[in-house]
Amino acid sequence: MSFFEKLRAGFSRTSQRVGGGIVALFKGRMLDDEVLEELEDMLVGADFGPRMAARFVASFAESHRGMEVDGPEVRKVLMKEMIRVLEPVARPLVVDAAKKPFVVLVVGVNGAGKTTTIAKLAHNARKEGHKVMLAAGDTFRAAAIEQLVIWGDRTGCPVVAKQAGADSAAVAFEAIEKARQDKADVLFVDTAGRLHNRSDLMAELEKMVRVMRKVDPSAPHATLLVLDATAGQNVIAQVETFGGLVPLTGLVMTKLDGTARGGILVALAERFGLPVHAIGVGEGVDDLQPFSAEVLAQAIMGED
Numbered sequence: 001m002s003f004f005e006k007l008r009a010g011f012s013r014t015s016q017r018v019g020g021g022i023v024a025l026f027k028g029r030m031l032d033d034e035v036l037e038e039l040e041d042m043l044v045g046a047d048f049g050p051r052m053a054a055r056f057v058a059s060f061a062e063s064h065r066g067m068e069v070d071g072p073e074v075r076k077v078l079m080k081e082m083i084r085v086l087e088p089v090a091r092p093l094v095v096d097a098a099k100k101p102f103v104v105l106v107v108g109v110n111g112a113g114k115t116t117t118i119a120k121l122a123h124n125a126r127k128e129g130h131k132v133m134l135a136a137g138d139t140f141r142a143a144a145i146e147q148l149v150i151w152g153d154r155t156g157c158p159v160v161a162k163q164a165g166a167d168s169a170a171v172a173f174e175a176i177e178k179a180r181q182d183k184a185d186v187l188f189v190d191t192a193g194r195l196h197n198r199s200d201l202m203a204e205l206e207k208m209v210r211v212m213r214k215v216d217p218s219a220p221h222a223t224l225l226v227l228d229a230t231a232g233q234n235v236i237a238q239v240e241t242f243g244g245l246v247p248l249t250g251l252v253m254t255k256l257d258g259t260a261r262g263g264i265l266v267a268l269a270e271r272f273g274l275p276v277h278a279i280g281v282g283e284g285v286d287d288l289q290p291f292s293a294e295v296l297a298q299a300i301m302g303e304d
């Protein structure tokens with residue numbers, strides 16, 4: 001399956017529910033409060049979030065007052081609105097060649113897809129001709145280090161690692177020094193998954209940033225929060241928590257090939273306006289693509 005086919009397949013439930021649902025909802029109905037309320041519920045159900053759903057429905061009601069509407073028309077208007085909200089955040093991760101290495105810190109909750117995303121981003125950066133290095137900053141489990149080393153082998157990127165239980169800040173520090181010596185262009189720093197209620201792990205993340213800045217005061221040059229699309233509205237709290245700890249520069253949304261209710265990307269864009277650099281639709285290195293507002297809106301809303 002191509003990337004787009006995977007995305008489309010992943011969104012088939014969302015597009016049936018939203019795209020198909022809208023068409024069915026407006027069949028032979030007047031634009032009244034009841035139908036608008038049902039539309040709002042439908043959008044909330046697809047994870048657009050209550051704010052975004054309410055805003056859309058209100059503006060739709062305003063612009064179509066007293067008019068006859070049908071499902072395909074509503075779907076078209078909604079798709080346009082989605083693209084309007086998503087377009088400003090659909091921005092790829094850009095490596096600043098003036099920073100050598102360009103340090104990318106990757107954070108997120110357990111199992112969000114951080115390590116896999118690093119492999120994918122490293123693979124893409126290598127294809128663009130960058131010299132890439134990885135740092136095994138998740139020293140929590142030996143298996144986590146092993147996992148990154150395997151991805152390093154597969155993608156042809158050297159990995160800086162210490163033994164399990166080592167200080168993750170020290171790994172990051174040494175990795176920046178090593179990347180400098182070896183004239184690497186990009187350094188991706190993996191971190192242990194953490195939940196916001198683990199204050200010790202959150203403090204560790206702050207320390208990593210502090211220690212990195214001893215080697216390079218401008219590091220990290222990008223801090224990416226990896227979010228699992230299947231977590232639904234919980235990702236809103238994750239952006240707030242991690243963003244309160246380290247300045248986030250962008251998001252990556254994984255597992256859009258799963259049971260995604262893709263409206264969450266719209267909710268995030270509307271709420272935070274953070275760039276969404278890429279979206280993941282699988283476990284392989286080719287399953288990460290820059291995020292396109294139009295492609296996503298189409299996948300969510302389905303075809304005419």
Ligand SMILES: Nc1nc2c(ncn2[C@@H]2O[C@H](COP(=O)(O)OP(=O)(O)OP(=O)(O)O)[C@@H](O)[C@H]2O)c(=O)[nH]1
Pocket residue numbers: 108109110111112113114115116117138144191192193194254255256257258279280281282283287
């Ligand atoms: N289907 C699918 N699976 C993914 C995607 N991204 C990651 N995964 C899978 O999700 C699981 C967790 O991915 P990891 O990259 O290990 O996640 P992590 O955030 O590093 O996890 P911890 O280090 O344990 O916190 C793995 O089985 C990945 O293969 C994706 O876009 N789609």
Ligand SMILES: [Mg+2]
Pocket residue numbers: 114115116138144190191192193
């Ligand atoms: Mg990991």
